Amino acid sequence: MNTEYNFAYLDEQTKRMIRRALLKGVAIPGYQVPFASREMPMPYGWGTGGVQVTAACLVPDDILKVIDQGADDTTNAVSIRKFFEKTGGVKVTEETAKATVIQTRHRIPEAALTEGQILVYQVPIPEPLRFLEPSEVETRKMHALEEYGLMHVKLYEDIARHGHIATSYAYPVKIEGRYVMDPSPIPKFDNPKMEMAALQLFGAGREQRIYALPPYTQVVSLDFEDYPFEKGGAQQACGLCAAEDAYLDEVIMDDAGTRMFVCSDTDYCRVRREAGHIGEMGVPLAEDAA
Amino acid sequence: MTPLLKVENVSKYYGNRLGCRDVSFELYPGEVLGIVGESGSGKSTLLNCLAGHLEPDTGEVVFDTRANGPKDTVTMSEPERRMLSRTDWAFVHQNPRDGLRMSVSAGGNVGERLMAVGARHYGNIRSTAIDWLDKVEINEDRTDDRPSEFSGGMQQRLQIARNLVTGPRLIFMDEPTGGLDVSVQARLLDLLRGLVRELGLSAIVVTHDLAVVRLLADRLMVMKDGHVIETGLTDQVLDDPQHGYTQLLVSSVLQV
Numbered sequence: 001m002n003t004e005y006n007f008a009y010l011d012e013q014t015k016r017m018i019r020r021a022l023l024k025g026v027a028i029p030g031y032q033v034p035f036a037s038r039e040m041p042m043p044y045g046w047g048t049g050g051v052q053v054t055a056a057c058l059v060p061d062d063i064l065k066v067i068d069q070g071a072d073d074t075t076n077a078v079s080i081r082k083f084f085e086k087t088g089g090v091k092v093t094e095e096t097a098k099a100t101v102i103q104t105r106h107r108i109p110e111a112a113l114t115e116g117q118i119l120v121y122q123v124p125i126p127e128p129l130r131f132l133e134p135s136e137v138e139t140r141k142m143h144a145l146e147e148y149g150l151m152h153v154k155l156y157e158d159i160a161r162h163g164h165i166a167t168s169y170a171y172p173v174k175i176e177g178r179y180v181m182d183p184s185p186i187p188k189f190d191n192p193k194m195e196m197a198a199l200q201l202f203g204a205g206r207e208q209r210i211y212a213l214p215p216y217t218q219v220v221s222l223d224f225e226d227y228p229f230e231k232g233g234a235q236q237a238c239g240l241c242a243a244e245d246a247y248l249d250e251v252i253m254d255d256a257g258t259r260m261f262v263c264s265d266t267d268y269c270r271v272r273r274e275a276g277h278i279g280e281m282g283v284p285l286a287e288d289a290a
Numbered sequence: 291m292t293p294l295l296k297v298e299n300v301s302k303y304y305g306n307r308l309g310c311r312d313v314s315f316e317l318y319p320g321e322v323l324g325i326v327g328e329s330g331s332g333k334s335t336l337l338n339c340l341a342g343h344l345e346p347d348t349g350e351v352v353f354d355t356r357a358n359g360p361k362d363t364v365t366m367s368e369p370e371r372r373m374l375s376r377t378d379w380a381f382v383h384q385n386p387r388d389g390l391r392m393s394v395s396a397g398g399n400v401g402e403r404l405m406a407v408g409a410r411h412y413g414n415i416r417s418t419a420i421d422w423l424d425k426v427e428i429n430e431d432r433t434d435d436r437p438s439e440f441s442g443g444m445q446q447r448l449q450i451a452r453n454l455v456t457g458p459r460l461i462f463m464d465e466p467t468g469g470l471d472v473s474v475q476a477r478l479l480d481l482l483r484g485l486v487r488e489l490g491l492s493a494i495v496v497t498h499d500l501a502v503v504r505l506l507a508d509r510l511m512v513m514k515d516g517h518v519i520e521t522g523l524t525d526q527v528l529d530d531p532q533h534g535y536t537q538l539l540v541s542s543v544l545q546v
Contacts, residue, residue: 150402153402157394160395160397160433226411
């Protein structure tokens with residue numbers, strides 16, 4: 001740990017300001033709370049919002065896990081993990097079950113989270129109505145007055161153009177029958193998982209917004225009566241661990257176009273392989289290491 | 291009979307400049323009121339005050355609501371007023387770009403108001419939208435095209451369909467035929483006249499085109515410099531204008 005930094009990089013005043021925004025967010029689930037987002041030592045779009053929320057939540061005893069598209073070993077995840085190791089000296093882990101704080105981009109872990117865990121999302125555009133209504137003044141008024149007809153116009157357009165609701169990520173949800181919320185760009189496959197035991201916090205650094213879902217908050221994906229929400233997902237099983245209930249990445253293996261489908265949640269896949277599950281293209285874990 | 295809309299002493303100032311002053315009138319169900327006057331006479335300001343887009347400085351705009359009877363729309367809460375403007379009111383802008391979502395298909399544009407009042411069945415929304423597109427003479431196979439691919443006249447007809455789909459009782463029109471060529475104007479006027487009569491709508495039409503009010507309006511209000519200078523039955527005002535300005539206005543119409 002580098003002691004030239006304050007614990008977890010941000011100064012204590014900034015953390016208090018962020019915590020106040022978080023408390024307000026938890027008190028009004030789904031409502032976007034403005035906060036004074038700081039410059040962070042990384043570009044916007046790389047998780048500056050998530051990093052600030054994580055910094056405000058971390059205590060020295062915490063065990064941090066960071067995932068990007070479900071994986072622990074991608075550039076973004078590795079850098080953020082190292083950032084907090086260096087500035088906060090916190091323990092890090094790749095194991096979902098052991099982590100107390102999990103920062104994520106684009107995925108919710110496959111393993112169910114438990115009470116006491118915190119899931120922090122990185123959010124690029126917090127406003128679900130943004131692409132239909134460019135004015136912030138107008139969208140805030142629409143949230144305040146609960147005028148959400150426009151959100152269904154987007155879904156209507158999807159069906160008119162594609163024959164089904166083609167929105168497959170950042171699928172809009174309604175929180176406790178009140179606020180319509182952007183779940184960040186997670187696949188709609190993960191939407192049903194959002195009614196969970198863990199606390200969920202969302203940070204958008206560039207847009208300077210924080211919002212939150214307390215544990216067990218009702219989260220309903222918007223749909224039409226005759227076109228109900230479908231979470232979708234792959235038809236195959238994971239090539240390495242044979243999981244059939246996981247969200248899979250499609251990986252192209254060679255120039256001939258051989259494909260492999262593999263769990264996007266690397267920790268989930270590893271745990272299954274350790275338990276002895278072997279997929280069509282997989283080998284037992286011990287041989288793999290050798 | 292209760293008037294649908296009762297306007298009393300509505301005034302609106304922009305700083306020191308006068309928008310409109312002390313305008314009062316009553317509009318009864320099924321009646322079409324024309325407001326004419328030159329540019330800058332305050333007719334659009336008045337219309338925007340009535341439709342809730344602008345807040346008048348003084349005066350009352352009492353609308354006969356379905357649920358609670360006559361209510362002042364200036365002092366009612368914003369959610370209530372916005373609910374009215376989605377359901378009982380319609381507003382046809384001069385420029386269709388102001389009243390349409392140009393990046394959303396024609397069907398989506400018509401469906402938006404339905405979804406805004408709670409419709410959640412795609413099939414029903416779509417068939418209602420197609421039904422209304424047909425009423426304004428837009429072919430069913432254009433349902434999924436965007437308004438940006440439509441001609442000016444079609445855009446204006448689409449705007450009318452989008453507004454009328456929730457069955458409003460009062461429709462505000464700001465120069466509905468502005469910027470259209472005469473043959474398209476004539477068809478649009480025919481359509482409007484048919485819809486207004488068929489659905490028993492009340493309407494307030496703001497225009498500088500006397501031919502439009504002659505065709506559409508039962509009663510006429512002439513405005514100049516923010517004041518109402520003459521009111522009466524349309525034919526009476528146009529055939530026997532009393533005020534000097536109205537006489538000038540009527541005599542200025544080009545004869546073909």
